[in-house]
Amino acid sequence: MSYHTPRRSRGSNFSGLKLRLLIAAAIVLFSIVSYFAKGQTNPITGEVQRVSENVNEEIMMGIQAAPQMGQPSRDFQSSTVVQNVGARLVNTLEQVLRAKGIENPYPFDFHLLSDRNTVNAFALPGGQVFITEALFHHLKQAARDDYEGCIAGVLGHEIGHVLERHGSQRMAKGGLIQGIVGAAGVAGGGHQSANMAAYVGNIVNMKYGRADELESDRWGVELMMLAGYSPEHLLTVMDVLEKTSGGGGGPEFMSTHPRPANRREYIQSIIQEKFPDGLPAGLH
């Protein structure tokens, strides 16, 4: 059995295609215009950035997406360590910002995830920060009594991603690409629907560029140092990442670009820059 499709006249077929191409062109134009209209001044760094959301939207989206990021750990004691180290870093951050007359807009939250296989830590835009039990225990094993300093290095780095709004910058770039992909769909007679949850979920698997990682390492070193942790613990974190990278580690912290070895060099150069005469006593 076959359906007979009424044959359209050559004219209407042609104008249908023309209309689709016109709509596709409008979508491309719209995504390009809105991408370049997205310039916002970062409240912390003062840098003008292309981001998809304002700070309040980042916070809302992060809080909404947080429960989808994985099972919370049932290890109450370790979760408390993560929350306390995080709170100490945020406290330090707020002091630094207040001295510059800036109020911290982000309600930071620190979560230990029950995942014992994936060595990873990541942050959602707006201040939701996550570390897996796998990374937590590797750090504890490697650094023993000093492991809280390592946790501080990891969380400080993730706080850096939030403050620099790296996730939102990536999303803005993603929006540009998605708009153009959507236009291709319209031109081909198809349609595309954006799934916000999947979109936010993408951030977890996002690989930041080298510049973003180093920028966040700088925040990590500064915050941990000011909070009283020796910044050298971040070097231990790099050792652990390098050792575990064969075991299918997570994408954010395990991002091979830049490799932990290069980051180690960079971290050492920041420490050298801050303390040319060696680390002060009293850090732990």
Ligand SMILES: [Zn+2]
């Ligand atoms: Zn990172």
